Amino acid sequence: MQLHFWDNNWTAEVNESDSNYNVNASDKFNISLDVSACTASINVYEIIVPNETFQYKNFTVNATIRSQGGSSSDVYTNISVPSGWGVGNQNTIYRNYK
Amino acid sequence: MLEIKTQYIGTINENVLKRVSWIVNATTEGSFSVTVNANSSGQGTDSESSAAFTTYKQFAQASLAGSATELNPNQEIVQGVSCYVGDYRIASIRALWNTSEKTAVRVYVYNSTGWKEILHSHNVSGTETYSVPVLRGQIAANESGECAVKIVNIGTGRINITSASLEAYYTSTVKVLDIKTTVNGIETTGIEPEDSLFNVTVNVSNPTASDYVSNINLSITAPDGSIANSSIVSNLNISASLSVKINFTNININNWRRGLIF
Numbered sequence: 001m002q003l004h005f006w007d008n009n010w011t012a013e014v015n016e017s018d019s020n021y022n023v024n025a026s027d028k029f030n031i032s033l034d035v036s037a038c039t040a041s042i043n044v045y046e047i048i049v050p051n052e053t054f055q056y057k058n059f060t061v062n063a064t065i066r067s068q069g070g071s072s073s074d075v076y077t078n079i080s081v082p083s084g085w086g087v088g089n090q091n092t093i094y095r096n097y098k
Numbered sequence: 099m100l101e102i103k104t105q106y107i108g109t110i111n112e113n114v115l116k117r118v119s120w121i122v123n124a125t126t127e128g129s130f131s132v133t134v135n136a137n138s139s140g141q142g143t144d145s146e147s148s149a150a151f152t153t154y155k156q157f158a159q160a161s162l163a164g165s166a167t168e169l170n171p172n173q174e175i176v177q178g179v180s181c182y183v184g185d186y187r188i189a190s191i192r193a194l195w196n197t198s199e200k201t202a203v204r205v206y207v208y209n210s211t212g213w214k215e216i217l218h219s220h221n222v223s224g225t226e227t228y229s230v231p232v233l234r235g236q237i238a239a240n241e242s243g244e245c246a247v248k249i250v251n252i253g254t255g256r257i258n259i260t261s262a263s264l265e266a267y268y269t270s271t272v273k274v275l276d277i278k279t280t281v282n283g284i285e286t287t288g289i290e291p292e293d294s295l296f297n298v299t300v301n302v303s304n305p306t307a308s309d310y311v312s313n314i315n316l317s318i319t320a321p322d323g324s325i326a327n328s329s330i331v332s333n334l335n336i337s338a339s340l341s342v343k344i345n346f347t348n349i350n351i352n353n354w355r356r357g358l359i360f
Contacts, residue, residue, distance in 0.1 A: 039141065040140075040141045041141055042142055043144050044146040047146055049132065051152070052151060052152050052187065053122075054124070055124055055153060056124070056156055058122065058123050059124070062118070067114070070141075071109055071112055072110045073108075074138055074139035075106075075109065077118050078104040078105070079133070079135075082130055084125045085124055087120050088120070
């Protein structure tokens with residue numbers, strides 16, 4: 001069975017691959033989801049590095065952090081690099097992804 | 099992974115991305131990845147590693163051997179500097195030259211089999227410091243362990259080559275530095291019919307910090323593509339930072355056709 005939803009209008013229908021398939025889509029229904037029991041989680045979404053770097057030449061590591069299922073507070077990020085490498089000059093940029 | 103740099107980014111609301119950046123300075127060569135960790139006081143922690151990337155080792159700027167030289171038209175100068183065995187990703191030849199006349203230069207680098215043109219023609223008038231880029235795979239150490247540069251005066255005036263230097267980035271790799279053929283202990287590039295046996299010495303260099311075990315296969319190919327001789331030395335240990343010479347002795351040419359180049 002497949003579920004389709006647009007905002008608060010949900011429908012259901014039988015998969016075409018089902019051995020007993022027949023065209024039979026339901027009416028649209030409003031469904032309320034209670035997500036109060038869900039907890040937010042922090043997520044390292046993406047890390048961008050160059051393919052090639054050069055000894056003693058600076059390069060930038062960009063990471064994208066997001067929070068799923070709600071807000072995350074007091075977020076710290078850190079980067080681990082090989083021993084002896086230098087790290088510095090960080091900055092943070094914010095943007096909505098929706 | 100020891101060096102860790104932490105950033106506090108506060109609260110992240112749902113549906114908001116926060117991009118965090120670090121400026122990193124790599125000090126060692128090889129293939130690496132970095133790891134980013136995020137943790138929240140109440141929302142747990144997450145960690146991801148980047149894709150692997152290559153860091154090339156610096157060959158710091160070094161002067162090419164040879165004193166200042168004046169080149170007449172059509173004259174050339176070859177200068178070299180001791181360099182490491184490896185795959186050169188990028189390099190730069192920096193030359194200081196001057197002329198009281200108008201002329202032009204052409205620049206080549208040695209790529210382990212021959213001269214590779216890297217600057218076809220550059221007009222010179224007066225005094226100038228000029229950098230010539232060298233791309234991936236265009237330069238390599240020769241059998242003497244030198245990176246060599248050839249500058250040719252292709253113009254109509256004289257030019258003074260005051261100095262030249264090389265700066266490069268490379269990865270250390272095990273390489274065949276040289277192959278020598280000898281007959282009766284004398285190096286040669288041709289064999290007389292009465293000399294039915296000859297020897298080949300292969301010089302293999304391991305500039306890395308690790309021992310390397312390898313099979314060294316000598317293959318001699320005839321002009322028609324057929325294999326005239328194939329010999330192998332198995333499980334040869336080449337210690338870190340050392341070169342070894344492998345001798346393939348008494349290679350018999352009795353059945354080889356005369357007059358051909360193998």
